[in-house]
Amino acid sequence: MGIYDDNLDKNAANYQPLTPLNFLSRAARVHPERIAIVHGSLRRSYKDFYARSRQLASALAKRGVARGETVAVMLSNTPAMLEAHHGVPMAGAVLLSINTRLDAEIIAFQLDHSEAKVVIVDREFSGVMAEALQKAEVSPLVVDYDDPDFPADAPAKKGELIGALEYEALVAEGDRDFAWQMPDDEWDAISLNYTSGTTGNPKGVVYHHRGAALMGYANIVAAEMTGRPVYLWTLPMFHCNGWCFPWTLAVQAGTHVCLRWVRAKAMYDAIADHGVTHLCGAPIVMATLINADEGDKREFAQTVTFNTAAAPPPQSVLAGMRDAGFEVTHLYGLTETYGPAVVNAWKEEWDALERPERAARKARQGVRYPALEDLAVMDAETMEAVPSDGETIGEVMFRGNIVMRGYLKNPDASAEAFRGGWFHSGDLGVMHEDGYIELKDRAKDIIISGGENISSIEVENALYQHPAVATAAVVAKPDDKWGETPLAYVELKPGRQASEDELIAHCREKLARFKCPREIRFAEVPKTSTGKIQKYVLRKMIDG
Incomplete structure (x- = not known):
């Protein structure tokens, strides 16, 4: 023990548990x-x-x-x-x-x-x-x-x-x-x-409590919530506890502006009438704002920070948001990381890049949040970091105080998620030379629609319960409004008939409406020699 370990213990006067309360x-x-x-x-x-x-x-x-x-x-x-x-x-x-x-x-x-x-x-x-x-x-x-x-x-x-x-x-x-x-x-x-x-x-x-408190401070920094923020609740508070913003606002004694339904007129009225400075949401919220009827729009003097997660917004959407008075910040995270744990920290020099290069920078998920201790792209088998070349794909992993305690009553899943001392996201990406990560695929085939996760396997299981379905495969189809929507490829059993409307109606009996396919295509589903469905081939067929 050294001199700084002697009679310098924690006590009630110098140590209290962190809590956002x-x-x-x-x-x-x-x-x-x-x-x-x-x-x-x-x-x-x-x-x-x-x-x-x-x-x-x-x-x-x-x-x-x-x-x-x-x-x-x-x-x-x-x-x-x-x-x-x-x-x-x-x-x-x-x-x-x-x-x-x-x-x-x-x-x-x-x-x-x-x-x-x-x-x-x-x-x-x-x-x-x-x-x-x-x-x-x-x-x-x-x-x-x-x-x-x-x-x-x-x-x-x-x-x-x-x-x-x-x-x-x-x-x-x-x-x-x-x-x-x-x-x-x-x-x-x-x-x-x-x-x-x-x-x-x-x-x-x-x-x-520790993670929620640290997220409170980190959100203030990452979202640049200086002064007295006014926050519009377009992000559901049930989603990762609203990315911890229900606790965050009190740090600066900011104002919560509640919103029961995301509607264009209600959002513009709130922004103009209450001086909203910040809001968060999925691509659908941006689409709702920029595609609103002219009669629903309002002018406002302040620039409004819009934090968005999920798939990176298309350039047309970013341009439309900028013209409408919004500054978009791209975030990435998971339920297991209290919501956003990665931020696309924008650099001023990137503003001078040509449009394609600027769009490429915007597409990156970014660098670790202020409250996250480490972020890496690693080989999931060797647990070694992949080269920072922007090309070598590995699994995105997190380590730090804004990673969950674990899964309730599920020690096996917790142990697997924390294997090797890192939280395994299940997302695949690359690390660029400058330390910014970029997602390339979701290992678990999760579809992010309107900011909500949809399991492709769950949708496929619903389709398989229809007596006419022989094979079903569900992939994410890019969508300007929702970010992504479920697209199902279906093979019917010999001699059986089913229409697109019939199968969608069948899914609605089995699933929450937002999880159901928006489109069903009848086609031979590509498979390997061992019968495994080749989803990467289906993704290439989306626009084909």
Whole structure:
């Protein structure tokens, strides 16, 4: 031991576990009257945001929710969702944000697998949740969220009340001055997010307080959220906990502008009326903005930062966004890395490049996030880094404090994901000489549509359940609006008939609508001599 190891131990005065919950408590103390949340007619200050989060935590504790238990929510981008991101972990519990586009069977699996003790459900989704609860083995306390600012001309309708009480009644049971729990350890779980799954049931990705706190700081840096940011919620908060932005905004005491549905007029109105500075989303959100009717568009003075993930946007989209007043930043990450862990850090000298070279730079996923310790492209067998030549393909791997704890109740999958001391993404890419990575393929054949992952295997399994289908193969088809959509190649059994409409309708009976093929092509599916389907050949056929 050296001199710096003697009588210089950690203690309560010099060491506290990292947690993003302290961001909110600080913002409420420093800027109590600043507007934290805008939702329809609602304006909620940081003082009230913090108090209501404490009330929710208190109410959950009074209802018997204990440390390490799961509270599930199925909510839109509303104030209740923001309060859940703080109030649930303030009670020592773990937040499960359920994808609002899922079907009842998958929801039931998640409720059972997570052993959910409480479910808070928006009335917009009460129908599918009621069906899921009938299928589930657990019997959680069910709480209805009846949004008072639910628009009268909404594209969706409120469902029936299915809970034991309404959300506001639950919050009213709590104490605004509740002494909320710091985590015992920053390694404690703060949230649970399920992957879409490539085979079998989805895997439950566990986040810890340390990672969520570090993402809060890193998002501020990567998104250049200087001053007082105003953030428009176009990214679903159920998706990787909204890339941790529900916690991030309080670092700068910024304003959350809630948005239930992504609609052009609503986005432009919010940007112009509230001075939005930042938003995130998939390519479909960009397409919605630049293709909006002229009557829906609004002028605004500020440049708005738009963070997008998934496939790199086409040059036409980037140009359209720039003309409309948006600056696009390309990100990359996975559920297992708390959302974005790689950023295309743009260099000023690239602005002078010719258009093709500039587009090539934009297509790269980029360099590691400020909170990520290491990013590499490696040979998955030898665990050696591939040459940084922009040509040699390897697997993209991550290492650091914004990598998940592991998969809930799945030690084998966790061990495989962390083999060799790195998180294996399953994505294939190259490393350029300047240290920027670029994806070349997805090893697990995941299709990213509208920012959501779709397993090609899951779609193929649905097609195979049709009596006329002999062979099915699903690949990603580039789409200007959605980024990618599922394209299915199908061989029919001899003597059997089925139309494209019939097979798509069949898939809609088996899958959530967004997972279903947008197009089906009847063709001989190319195979190797051993009968393995050659998807790379199918990808080449897309535009052929």
